[in-house]
Amino acid sequence: MLLLLGGTLAQAQPAPTREPRRRSFTLTGSPLEARIGMGIRTYIVFAVSIRGKAVEVDPKRIRVVDTGEKSLIIEPLSEPRPGERWTLRVPLEDGKAPGVAEFSLVAHPSEVDTEIDVERPEESPTACPTCAPCAALSAADAIASGFIDSDGVGTRKFPSFTDAASGLQSRDGVTYRAKTWVLVDVEIITPPGHPAWRPTGATLTSKAGETRVRAVKVEPSKDDSRLVRVLVTTDVPPSSVGLELTLHLNGPEEAPSLSIPHVTLPPAKEPKP
Known part of the structure; x- marks a missing residue:
């Protein structure tokens, strides 16, 4: 009886809490790693318009809660196993490269991304044909x-x-x-x-x-x-x-x-x- 009670108590221990994080990414063409948690929504905000109806993700694993002109909310229905990565692809509307924001979704033991900002890299200004470097440089x-x-x-x-x-x-x-x-x-x-x-x-x-x-x-x-x-x-x-x-x-x-x-x-x- 004591062994059974001890096993029951061990199983009843709550899962460790995960610290919500807000992170910023710059598009480079490579997948962006995002930390997700089952039942926890992740709000992704883009600097450009997206094609929300063309988002690519496994619907058996990830639920797309809502899409806006420049935003996306997802909620995992389960979690990647250790070392496993799921893919989320979001097509972008501005016609520039890369044309898709690709995410590599992973589980983290202590953190979860609840808000992600996605920017395009700053563009280098067109070089002046006859003058010194422009003040508009980043x-x-x-x-x-x-x-x-x-x-x-x-x-x-x-x-x-x-x-x-x-x-x-x-x-x-x-x-x-x-x-x-x-x-x-x-x-x-x-x-x-x-x-x-x-x-x-x-x-x-x-x-x-x-x-x-x-x-x-x-x-x-x-x-x-x-x-x-x-x-x-x-x-x-x-x-x-x-x-x-x-x-x-x-x-x-x-x-x-x-x-x-x-x-x-x-x-x-x-x-x-």
């Missing part, structure tokens, strides 16, 4: 091209990091802070013998909150196939988020992601009198 293009250096913006270095599980490494990085944007500039090294690694999206968070990612710029090295430079442009975070954050880079399908801790931002500059 922050990532300006930093990568050397048009903006530490003069006029606050900068702060943060240390290298090695992920013991995946072997991915980040070199010492730099954060830039202007009045209206923040940029994280870091190089990632893939372990020897592993295929080239490229992030498909990013989030910048602290324990107190998250800052919205505007764009992710990826620059593979011309000299070393294991090396890639990543430039993540975000909004300026509210003061409540703090100055020490974690940069999470989403890996492509069936590849690991990388979370880089201790990404320190420069403090806001004091306004001039």
Whole structure:
């Protein structure tokens, strides 16, 4: 009787709760990893119009609750097993490449994505035929091209990091802070013998909150196939988020992601009198 009672109590233990997360992705053409949970709705907001009636997903696994001009709500009827990934494809209306936002749906033991923002990468402006670089360059293009250096913006270095599980490494990085944007500039090294690694999206968070990612710029090295430079442009975070954050880079399908801790931002500059 005691053994039976003990087994019953063990079975009655509630499932661990999952922390709801809001994440931002930039379309790159590779699948975007989204964390789902059975019975938990995920609200996906796109920067462009979508073809809601043409969404591709297994209806036996995922219920499409609602579609709007630029939004989609899904609710899993079950969950992927460990290591299993389900596919969600959302056709886009703007006629640009990629024409489909593809998601790789996975289960996570402690987190679930309840809201996802999907942006297109910032477009580089058309080059001026007779003049110097235009002021319309994005922050990532300006930093990568050397048009903006530490003069006029606050900068702060943060240390290298090695992920013991995946072997991915980040070199010492730099954060830039202007009045209206923040940029994280870091190089990632893939372990020897592993295929080239490229992030498909990013989030910048602290324990107190998250800052919205505007764009992710990826620059593979011309000299070393294991090396890639990543430039993540975000909004300026509210003061409540703090100055020490974690940069999470989403890996492509069936590849690991990388979370880089201790990404320190420069403090806001004091306004001039």
